[in-house]
Amino acid sequence: MKKGIFQEFEGYSKIVEEIEASRRYGIDYSVDKDSPEQYINLLHPPRLELRVSDIIQETPSAKTLRLVSTNQYLPPFQAGQYIGLFLEIGKIRTTRPYSISSAPNQTGYYDITVRRVEGGLVSNYLLDDVESGHILQSSGPAGNFYFNPLFHKKTMVCLAGGSGITPFMSMIREVVECGLDRNIYLFYGNKDLDDIIFHETLKAISERSENIHYLPVIENPAEGYQGHSGLITGSLIRETLDHLEDKTFYLCGPQEMYEFCIPELEKLGIPKRKIRKEAYGPPARISDYPGWPQEIKAEDLFTIKVDGHKTLKGSAGEPLMVTLEQAGIVVPSLCRSGECSICRVKILSGKVFQPPGTLVRKSDNQFGYVHSCVSYPLEDLEVLI
Amino acid sequence: MEGYDVVVIGAGNGGLTASAGLAQKGFNVLLLERHNVPGGCATSFCRGRFEFEVALHQLSGMGTPEKPGPLRMMLDNLGVLDDLEFVEMDDLYHVAMPDGFRLTLKTSKDQVISELQEMFPHEKESIERFFDLVYSYANQMLAAFYFKDPDASREKYPLLYSHAFKPAIDVLDELFSDPLLKAVVSVYWGFLGLPPTRLSFAYLAMLFFVFIEFKPFHLKGGSQALSNGLINRFLSSGGTVRFNCGAKKIIVEDGAVKGVITEDGDHIPANHVIANASQVSTYVQLIDPENVPNETLREMRGRTLSPSAFVMFVGFDCEASQLGITDSTTFLMANTDITDRNLNRMQRLDIDDELMVLSCYDVADPDFSPPGTCQANIVTLKYGDPWLRVPPSDYHRVKYRCGEAMLRRVEDIFPDVRKHIEELEVATPLTHMRYLGHPNGAIYGFEQYTKDSLFFQPGRFSPIGGLYFASGWTGDCGFQSTLEAGLSAANSIIKKPNL
Ligand SMILES: Cc1cc2nc3c(=O)[nH]c(=O)nc-3n(C[C@H](O)[C@H](O)[C@H](O)COP(=O)(O)OP(=O)(O)OC[C@H]3O[C@@H](n4cnc5c(N)ncnc54)[C@H](O)[C@@H]3O)c2cc1C
Ligand SMILES: Cc1cc2nc3c(=O)[nH]c(=O)nc-3n(C[C@H](O)[C@H](O)[C@H](O)COP(=O)(O)OP(=O)(O)OC[C@H]3O[C@@H](n4cnc5c(N)ncnc54)[C@H](O)[C@@H]3O)c2cc1C
Numbered sequence A: 001m002k003k004g005i006f007q008e009f010e011g012y013s014k015i016v017e018e019i020e021a022s023r024r025y026g027i028d029y030s031v032d033k034d035s036p037e038q039y040i041n042l043l044h045p046p047r048l049e050l051r052v053s054d055i056i057q058e059t060p061s062a063k064t065l066r067l068v069s070t071n072q073y074l075p076p077f078q079a080g081q082y083i084g085l086f087l088e089i090g091k092i093r094t095t096r097p098y099s100i101s102s103a104p105n106q107t108g109y110y111d112i113t114v115r116r117v118e119g120g121l122v123s124n125y126l127l128d129d130v131e132s133g134h135i136l137q138s139s140g141p142a143g144n145f146y147f148n149p150l151f152h153k154k155t156m157v158c159l160a161g162g163s164g165i166t167p168f169m170s171m172i173r174e175v176v177e178c179g180l181d182r183n184i185y186l187f188y189g190n191k192d193l194d195d196i197i198f199h200e201t202l203k204a205i206s207e208r209s210e211n212i213h214y215l216p217v218i219e220n221p222a223e224g225y226q227g228h229s230g231l232i233t234g235s236l237i238r239e240t241l242d243h244l245e246d247k248t249f250y251l252c253g254p255q256e257m258y259e260f261c262i263p264e265l266e267k268l269g270i271p272k273r274k275i276r277k278e279a280y281g282p283p284a285r286i287s288d289y290p291g292w293p294q295e296i297k298a299e300d301l302f303t304i305k306v307d308g309h310k311t312l313k314g315s316a317g318e319p320l321m322v323t324l325e326q327a328g329i330v331v332p333s334l335c336r337s338g339e340c341s342i343c344r345v346k347i348l349s350g351k352v353f354q355p356p357g358t359l360v361r362k363s364d365n366q367f368g369y370v371h372s373c374v375s376y377p378l379e380d381l382e383v384l385i
Numbered sequence B: 001m002e003g004y005d006v007v008v009i010g011a012g013n014g015g016l017t018a019s020a021g022l023a024q025k026g027f028n029v030l031l032l033e034r035h036n037v038p039g040g041c042a043t044s045f046c047r048g049r050f051e052f053e054v055a056l057h058q059l060s061g062m063g064t065p066e067k068p069g070p071l072r073m074m075l076d077n078l079g080v081l082d083d084l085e086f087v088e089m090d091d092l093y094h095v096a097m098p099d100g101f102r103l104t105l106k107t108s109k110d111q112v113i114s115e116l117q118e119m120f121p122h123e124k125e126s127i128e129r130f131f132d133l134v135y136s137y138a139n140q141m142l143a144a145f146y147f148k149d150p151d152a153s154r155e156k157y158p159l160l161y162s163h164a165f166k167p168a169i170d171v172l173d174e175l176f177s178d179p180l181l182k183a184v185v186s187v188y189w190g191f192l193g194l195p196p197t198r199l200s201f202a203y204l205a206m207l208f209f210v211f212i213e214f215k216p217f218h219l220k221g222g223s224q225a226l227s228n229g230l231i232n233r234f235l236s237s238g239g240t241v242r243f244n245c246g247a248k249k250i251i252v253e254d255g256a257v258k259g260v261i262t263e264d265g266d267h268i269p270a271n272h273v274i275a276n277a278s279q280v281s282t283y284v285q286l287i288d289p290e291n292v293p294n295e296t297l298r299e300m301r302g303r304t305l306s307p308s309a310f311v312m313f314v315g316f317d318c319e320a321s322q323l324g325i326t327d328s329t330t331f332l333m334a335n336t337d338i339t340d341r342n343l344n345r346m347q348r349l350d351i352d353d354e355l356m357v358l359s360c361y362d363v364a365d366p367d368f369s370p371p372g373t374c375q376a377n378i379v380t381l382k383y384g385d386p387w388l389r390v391p392p393s394d395y396h397r398v399k400y401r402c403g404e405a406m407l408r409r410v411e412d413i414f415p416d417v418r419k420h421i422e423e424l425e426v427a428t429p430l431t432h433m434r435y436l437g438h439p440n441g442a443i444y445g446f447e448q449y450t451k452d453s454l455f456f457q458p459g460r461f462s463p464i465g466g467l468y469f470a471s472g473w474t475g476d477c478g479f480q481s482t483l484e485a486g487l488s489a490a491n492s493i494i495k496k497p498n499l
C-alpha cells in the first residue's frame, strides 16, 4: 500500500481492516466473466445467422422470406422494428434494412417481406436468387418505429405505402394475436390492386376484429373500382375518423408519401408530437429534393479521396456510402436513412448535401461529420473513415 | 501491422484526454473505440427534432475565464477551449417534493446559506457552520494534496485529519436536527452513488466546494461537443482513431504489454496501453489469465460495482416554463430518507420513491433544443444485477413499467408533462452495459467507498509493464475527474525516462 499522511487520518486503521475483510469475502470477477456480455447478446446480438425456411409469394412483385435462427435463438423485438441484412452480392458488400412483418409474439421466426425495386441491387437478389435453405447474416432488431405506451395514444392511425406495410403488419398481428387493448386504423396506399401486399390477410383480420380497420387506397384503380382511390388525403382521414385528438399517427412508405401526407395531417391540426414516421431510405431522386443546389447535376462526377490514400470517382446523385461500397470500401451501416449515425464519416475537405432533417448531432456538424448513407458530394472530397 | 507508441482502449473522457495529451506531445497514438462515436457516457443521440444529452447534468471545475477552474485550464492546455462554448447555470439545484416543498439554491456561497437559513430558521447557526466546515475542509485538502504541502501535519490541517474518512451522515447528525434539511443538504449523494450513511464527508464537501467556487456548467452541443472537440484535437495532432473497432486482447509477454489485438483481428504492436475500459474487463477479458498477477485479482475482489442508471430522455413540444420547470437541475425527492435503505432502493428493479434528478438544459441555454421545445433528462441510480435477471423476452415490458413509474413521479411535480411529450426514450442499466462495456453497466466505476478511494487503491497503475488506466474506475468519477484521469495516465507515459 502507498505511504503518506493519510495513514495518520482518523479512522485509517479501521479502513485497512475493512479492506482486508472485503478482499477475503469479496467478488471473484474472474468467474462468470462473460455472462453480462452474453446477456446483452440475447437482446442486442451484433450479428444473427438466419436460414431461409420458407418463401411465400405475396404478390407478383413481393415475397415473404421466413427466417429462422441457425442457433435456435432470436432476440425479442418490438413490432415495427427492422433487421439490417448484411450481404455480399457479386463483389459488393452492402446492407439493407427490412422491417419484420411477423409478430413479436411469434418467437420461432422473423418474416421479412420484400418488394421488387426496379433495378435495385438487393431486392432483386433476394427475390430472384435466394432459395429455401439459404443462409443470411443480419443485425439484431433495430429502429425506433414502434408503439410507445408511455405517451402514444391507444388508437393508432397507420398510413402505409407499398412495402411500407411491413411494420404495421407486425403491429396488427401482435394486437390481434395477443388481444391487446388498442385500435388500429390502417390506410394502405398502392398503385394498383394486385400490388397490395397482405390484402387478403388484412381483409380477413379486419372482418374478424372490431378494433382493426383496414382501408386500402388505390392510386390508379381499374374502371369501376368501388373502394377508395387516389392518394391518402386529409379529407379521407377526416371522413373515416370520428375525432382526431385521441390518436397517434404512424407513417411508413416512400419519401413522396411523406411529402404528401404529412402536410395533409398538419392541415387537420395534428400536432407534430402525434406524428411518427419510419425512416425509409434516402430520397429517390436527390437532385429534386428541396434545397439541392440547382447548378449541380446528379451525373456530375467528383473525386473522392479516402483516408488519404485511395481515390475514387463518385456522382453527385449517389450517396457517398454507395460509391464507397462499389469501390469495395465498407462503412458500417444499418438504417441507411440518415437516422442511426453508425455510418458517420469525417469530411476533411469539400462539401456534401445532406437532406434537411437528417439526424446529425450538432457537434458532428460543427466538426465535419456526416452520415454517409445520405451524403451526396457537391465538390471534390477528402474523407476520413 | 504498423506499430504505435501507445494504444488507448476506449474513447470515453479518460481515453480522449489521454489520447489528445499524448498526441500533443508527439506520441504516435492509436485510439480504439467499439462504438461509432467518441464519448462513452459523454455523448448524445438524436430522435426526431431532438438531440438528447446522455450523461452530463452539471460540469464541475470549469470556472469563468476570469476565475478559471482546474478543468478550464486543462481544456485550454489541450487546445479545445476555442472550439467549445460553455454555459453557466445559475442554480446549484432545486429540490422538489410531492407535498409542495420547493427550494432553489443559487450558486454563490452566501446565497446558498441565506436561502437555507430562510427555509430552516431554526437551524440558522448550524447551516453557517456546515458551510464553514465544507470550505475549511476543502482548503486544507487542496493545500495538502493539490498544492502538495511537504510539511503537512495534523496541527496544520486538523480538519483534514479528522474528517477525511468520516461518513457524511456523522457530520449531518452532529450539526442538524431537521431531517428535511439533512436530506436537502446532502442531496448531491445522487451524483456520487452512495447514500450519506456510506459516503465520506470528504466527497460531499469537495463536490459542494467545486460547484460553488467554479459554478456548475453545461456546454453548447452537450457533452458530445466536448468529446468531438477532443477527438478533433487528437486528429489534428496526428493521432489515429478507429471507431466501430473494439480491443479484443492485450498481448502481455514477460509481464509487459506488447500490443493489442482488435475485434477485426488486427495485431497492433505497442509497448504502452492505456485502458479507458474498466479494470474488471481489462484484467478478466482482455488479458490472458496467466498474465494477470494474483495480487491484482485479490485487490479487485474487495471492491464492488457502482450502480448503473435508469434514465429517461424526453423531448417536449413546449418551452420549459410552460411545464413549470424553472431550474436547470431539479432533484425529485420523494422522502427525506438518507439511510442505507437507499441501497435497497437502488437494488430493486422497480421505481417507486427513489431520489431522481431532472435536468433541463434549455433553462440555461435556450438554443439547446429547437425553438419552442425543451428536453429533460431524468435519472435515478439503479444497480445492474436485477436487470440481468429479467428474461430478455420481458425486457421491453419491464422497461415500460419502470418508465411509467418514473413519469408518474415527474407528473407529481410537473403535472402537465405528459400532454407535451413528442419524443421519449428510456435507457436502463442494460443499455449502459451495452454502450459502455462496463460490468453491470456501472456508471461510476467501483463504488466510491472511502476504502476504495485513491489513497488505498492502485489507481491508474498496474503491475503489468506499460499498462495504465484512465477512467472512472481509477478513483473518482464524473466528468472533471475522468478528464483529469486521462491526462494523469498520459503524463505517466510522457514522464517515463528512456522513452
Ligand atoms: C427502416 C426500413 C425498413 C424497410 N423495410 C422494408 C420492407 O419491409 N420491405 C421492403 O421491400 N423494403 C423495405 N425497406 C427498403 C429496403 O431497405 C431497400 O431499400 C429496398 O429493398 C430496395 O433495395 P435495393 O437494394 O433493391 O435497391 P437499390 O436501389 O439498389 O438500393 C436502395 C438503397 O440502396 C442505396 N442505393 C444503392 N444504389 C443507389 C443509387 N444508385 N442511388 C441512390 N441510392 C442507392 C440507397 O441507400 C437506397 O435506399 C426498408 C427500408 C428502411 C429504411
Ligand atoms: C446517466 C449518467 C449521468 C451522469 N451525470 C454526470 C454529471 O452530471 N456530472 C458528472 O461529472 N458526471 C456524470 N456522470 C458520470 C460521467 O459521465 C462518467 O464518470 C465519465 O463520463 C466516465 O468516463 P470514463 O473515462 O470512465 O469512460 P466511459 O464514459 O465509461 O467510457 C468508456 C469507453 O470505453 C469504451 N470501451 C470499453 N471497452 C472497450 C474495448 N474493449 N475496446 C474499445 N473500446 C472499449 C466504451 O465503448 C466507452 O466508450 C454521469 C454518467 C451517466 C451514465
Ligand code: FES
Residues within 6 Å of the ligand: A332, A333, A334, A335, A336, A337, A338, A339, A340, A341, A342, A343, A344, A371, A372, A373, A374
Ligand atoms: S446507416 Fe444509419 S445513419 Fe447511415
